[in-house]
Amino acid sequence: EIVLTQSPATLSLSPGERATLSCGASQSVNNNKLAWYQQRPGLAPRLLIYDTSIRATGIPDRFSASGSGTKFTLTISKLEPEDFAVYYCQHYDTSLFTFGPGTKVDIK
Amino acid sequence: EVSLVESGGGLVKPGGSLTLSCVVSTSEFRFSDVWMNWVRQAPGKGLEWLGLIRSKGSGGTIDYAAPVKGRFTISRDDSRNTVFLHMSSLKTEDTAIYFCAAPTQWELRFYFDLWGLGTLLTVSS
Numbered sequence: 001e002i003v004l005t006q007s008p009a010t011l012s013l014s015p016g017e018r019a020t021l022s023c024g025a026s027q028s029v030n031n032n033k034l035a036w037y038q039q040r041p042g043l044a045p046r047l048l049i050y051d052t053s054i055r056a057t058g059i060p061d062r063f064s065a066s067g068s069g070t071k072f073t074l075t076i077s078k079l080e081p082e083d084f085a086v087y088y089c090q091h092y093d094t095s096l097f098t099f100g101p102g103t104k105v106d107i108k
Numbered sequence: 109e110v111s112l113v114e115s116g117g118g119l120v121k122p123g124g125s126l127t128l129s130c131v132v133s134t135s136e137f138r139f140s141d142v143w144m145n146w147v148r149q150a151p152g153k154g155l156e157w158l159g160l161i162r163s164k165g166s167g168g169t170i171d172y173a174a175p176v177k178g179r180f181t182i183s184r185d186d187s188r189n190t191v192f193l194h195m196s197s198l199k200t201e202d203t204a205i206y207f208c209a210a211p212t213q214w215e216l217r218f219y220f221d222l223w224g225l226g227t228l229l230t231v232s233s
Binding site for chain 2: 001033035037039044045046047050056057088090092095096097098099100101102
């Protein structure tokens with residue numbers, strides 16, 4: 001079973017700044033089945049990115065993602081006020097879904 | 109318009125049982141074609157996938173996360189657009205918000221782009 005880690009745990013930035021979030025896998029992700037979700041307080045998660053780098057429907061292009069093997073990255077080019085939230089990576093392999101522990105992006 | 113609505117949460121004593129329901133309302137796809145998942149989130153914690161029930165067309169197979177295998181059972185009633193999560197031998201650490209989640213299209217079947225609002229289960233004596 002692949003275990004996902006995320007860093008940093010908390011990222012303190014100002015609106016307009018660039019955010020770079022990392023997701024690491026304990027083994028190589030060979031099937032590119034990696035996603036990113038955003039969760040604002042009190043709300044359900046929202047799918048941002050799937051298959052490592054494809055934006056989900058309606059997701060602004062300030063969100064981008066890349067990666068391969070054991071290292072994956074979500075980038076938010078210019079933080080908007082609504083982007084301050086918790087972000088989770090998620091992987092699927094061999095009938096198991098796993099989430100990373102999350103990165104909180106908060107206002108500096 | 110698509111919605112997932114969970115219900116059935118509440119306060120249960122340790123060792124007890126409870127069944128959660130998730131009703132899917134949609135005219136955009138057939139519920140019977142959708143792989144349905146349960147995901148939970150303990151207070152102040154991250155997301156934990158619990159299990160998946162595939163569509164009958166995909167074999168109707170069910171997979172569970174290791175921590176709940178043997179205690180939790182997922183089922184579905186396609187005639188009522190409903191998926192169930194039956195939980196037994198509940199522990200205090202099962203206290204969480206329980207979400208049902210699903211992919212709205214086949215290419216997203218390994219992800220969750222549709223979520224309910226969740227229902228809160230509290231396990232406490």
